[in-house]
Amino acid sequence: MDLKKAFEHDEKTLLKPILESNRNYYITVCLLSLVVAWGFFAYFHQLRNGLGVTGLNRPVYWGFYITNFVFFIGISHAGTLISAILRIAQAEWRRAITRSAEVITVMVIFFGVASILMDLGRPDRIMNIIKFGRFESPLLWDVTSITIYLTASTVYLFLPLIPDIALMRDKANKRKWLYTVLALGWTGTPRQFHRLETAISVMAILVIPVAVSVHTVVSFVFAMTIQPMWHSAIFGPYFVVGAIYSGIAALIIAMALIRWVYHLEDYLKDIHFNNLGTLLFVMTLLWSYFTFSEYLTTFYGAEPSHMQVFWAKFNGEFRFEFWGMILCCLVIPGIFLSNRKLRTIKGCVFASAAITIGMWLERFIIVVPTLANPRLPYDRGVYHPSWVELSLLAGCFAFFILLYVLFTKFFPIVSIWEIQEGRKHAVAEVAGRVRSYLPDAYNIKNDVDVETKTFTNAETFIGNT
């Protein structure tokens, strides 16, 4: 294989989205900006008049905003966590997908934080959190761990970007000043590469406990209260599993869009979707197991205050959301991901879209029914989101997609240097690794021919499965 030609091809293909923009791009940006502007208008309307413009009431004090908060923080687990796990596990198929995953994390966290700000009655007093902050409150745990997570994820996104930024500084002829500053004087010496790789490995390990802690404390906001069906010890791991589940689904959708829009069929291949789809299926089973445990223990224990919430979900006012969740998170992915014939790119994307919707419903089903069924027999206000809440949900989604699109126009969405490194070293490395697993006696000696052959066979093998 001509390495130099391959490198040139990588650079040309992967830099193309940055160097050239067509009309569709501008139309997309305009449309998204319009939705974002509408979201801002809705927020200013709420800011001026108060939270009364939402559909919230007593006892449903929390609704769409808190649901969105949990949902967006969940999606953010796509990137950093998955990319870190794949890096540590030395999964070689990660090279083309880690970047697009990490970007999701960093971009979507902002909307998790924004959802909390939208939910505040007095956002002007936000500094009170620092002035009078009490660590006894789970909300402070959230503030702390989300701040750490955002910082760590940003660093973890930036580090592997450096060699690519340097490449753009040298090859692209636009925004040179920006790339020069961000490249931090990268010249690509072996010493720099060694340091970069050490830093990335350290961050990959560091970011995993942070990511787990983030969604655990998000669940603690609910689990620490004594409200029916919130006060549950399973919530920490349940939320983490749900977060990774929705995160992978979001990643598959993003990858499919990137592949389709930028014609990166060579880089984001069927095998990537197949592998992620398999992972997603494992998460489907895990999530279902947790859901089953949660609801069965509640049902069997049959405490009246819990059962009130339970029946509200099962066959009461929230039955559509509940069974919709089961359909989207269990039935559809169960059918499409368990079967190799249906686990095609289209099948994976369809299942992922269902999971994304289903996981939003799951968050809603956790937040609202408990509040709507207080222990004392009050008059229950029915919760229907107002246009403001719907607009802000749309605005958040549009803003997130807009930031993602803009990112792909500033930086390569598939890591160029990691692909090149894969071409250069990884093949030999993997062959060496496999050899090291085997019994030492009669092992095949280092031989370039054998290596290449092993690789070719392996590739055909993977391609056929």
Add this chain to the structure above:
Amino acid sequence: MAKWGMVIDLDKCTACQACVVACQAENNVPISNPETAKAGRSIHWLEMIPFVDDEYPHVRMRLLPRPCMHCENPPCIKVCPVGATQISSEGIVGQINARCIGCRYCTTACPYTVKYFNWFKPEWPKGMERYLNPDVTVRYNGVVEKCTFCHHRLQKARDLAQYEHRELGPDDYIPACVQTCPAEAMYFGDLGNPKSTVSILSQSKRAFLLMEDLGTHPKVIYLSEGV
């Protein structure tokens, strides 16, 4: 140190709701209207809650006046991120409206759902704003509020006692609801003093606490009816 508490005798209570009205007037609680009530946004620091036993043959309707329970172990103050709701050394659970950021965590954490949120800037019918109680702050848009056992009355009573060079007497401080109750079904006083009326009544065989099993240790004690 006093431990303020309330006893409500359900045998005497006629459910006339005079306490509810007195509370609204005393604490500058905005007046509700059918529209607000329908949206589930009325504020009542003290509210009548209906318990309906609708299973034949024991069909029965009970009404229970419900102020804040002023728990000894309040779930609401634990979760507040800014310490805007606190329990005083005398056991009164208060709300610092000027510090509250309106996250509504306390309102969701309270198992009795006694905390209320100002969804809009509170408004009064024209002319009514001239009759607001000057001792109680009018709340703003976007903050949480709740029953305070009329603790402004405690401050006033204490100032008066100090001015007259005497100890605070048992009848010097009572909340507006207790003062108003025409059936004399509500009692208020120091639960820490074994000789006080509330203390003696709290030991009655009829005494019960609302959702005692939650371990919140409410300082509002009910005396059951029909015994």
